[in-house]
Amino acid sequence: MNEFENRLIDIAKGMDYPPTPDIARFVSTRLRPAKSPRLMSRKLVWSLTILLILLSSLLLIPPARAAILEIIKIGIVRIFPQPIIPTAEPIQTIKPSTATPISSMPFLETIAGKTTLEDAQNQVSFPILLPTYPADIGEPDYVFVQNADGNMTILVWLDPQNPQAVLLSLHFVPPGSWAIEKVAPTVIEETTVNGVRAIWAVGPYPLRFTNGNLEFTRIINGNVLIWADDTLTYRLETDMSLEEALKIAESLEP
């Protein structure tokens, strides 16, 4: 090893790594209930999990609540009102989302897929709708087009009172994209957006992204309004109230 290599090793020893999380414990928790995990396909695991949840609902939940406490599917979003065993253990704790996300701006700047509204519209086959409520909302501050097995478009508005914070984000998710799964939100409320069934979910809850091969989980503390039409799933995430979110959703226009 030459002098340069030795110097690299010497410098690299000073790396300030974050503390290593207790990964072994988390993974062990996931493995424990499965006696022969290597023989079970992911589909089978899912089937059993879903079956377990349905049985729990039937056996343990008062009939009046049973209608809402079933697996809810809207577009590509699936909501599991009850924690999924054994994956429901939160990976990490979070702080209230109402606080100012001072680090949002630099982070948003570094996200891949950043583009202009005009370019985004050229990339996707569906019309990108914009809210006309509130009247002064204007065009989004950030536009992203991401290939998630389909060109997902995400619009982000920053809070004019606090430009470091995100006011709302609006996701347009085409069919075939990654599935988005929510597990045991604090509140799930059925509502409608322009007469179409919609779900209002309030965090904190684990949000899982999966394409069948890769899966990961985040804890979300925001409120989300989800609805779908024949071609797209819409996901509006904000700290605003349901009433305000509905007004925004219903104001979308080409």
Added chain:
Amino acid sequence: MTKDHLSGEARLDEITLIRQAVNGDAASWEPLMLSHQQAVFRFAYLILGDPDEAEDVAQETFLRAWNHLNRFDSSRPLRPWLLSIASNLASNRRRSAGRHLAALTRAFRDEPGEAEIEERSAERIESDSLWQAVKNLDLADQQIIYLRYFLELPVEETAQVLSVAEGTVKSRLSRALEKLRKVIQQDFPLLVEGRNA
């Protein structure tokens, strides 16, 4: 530098634990994870630059490894195989939309916290500069440098992680180092001069 980070006795223990895990004993998998979780997490962190994402990748690495343990040759060290899985997952993550979504959702949940006014040591500043310099290279060059100089894997294990011959590791390293040297000279001259300059 040792050829293998485990002593002979520890290596025997590892082989025993792997064989028990292959037979479905999840309890045997836990000490193996504890032995290697730091290397896997740090490698993912170096590639992704985000501790949350690195944690996701590390978890997925151990779950995948468990699910495919029957394909693993237990006569070989476990660490390169785990790092190889982590490498693939982290590389995919860099390209994935999920990364974007996760990043975006963080914008809602984060709060400023206390200002980061911690005075960093000269060593940390220097190592962070080196990391920034390495990030200027393409991903393949980054990975080989992380493995060899940040995680200090021997050439043999580096070759196993990358599924190439040891000679290939040496030639790739040589080219990657040459590129890194240029980046440092151009953009991080203080690294060349050293911390006492």
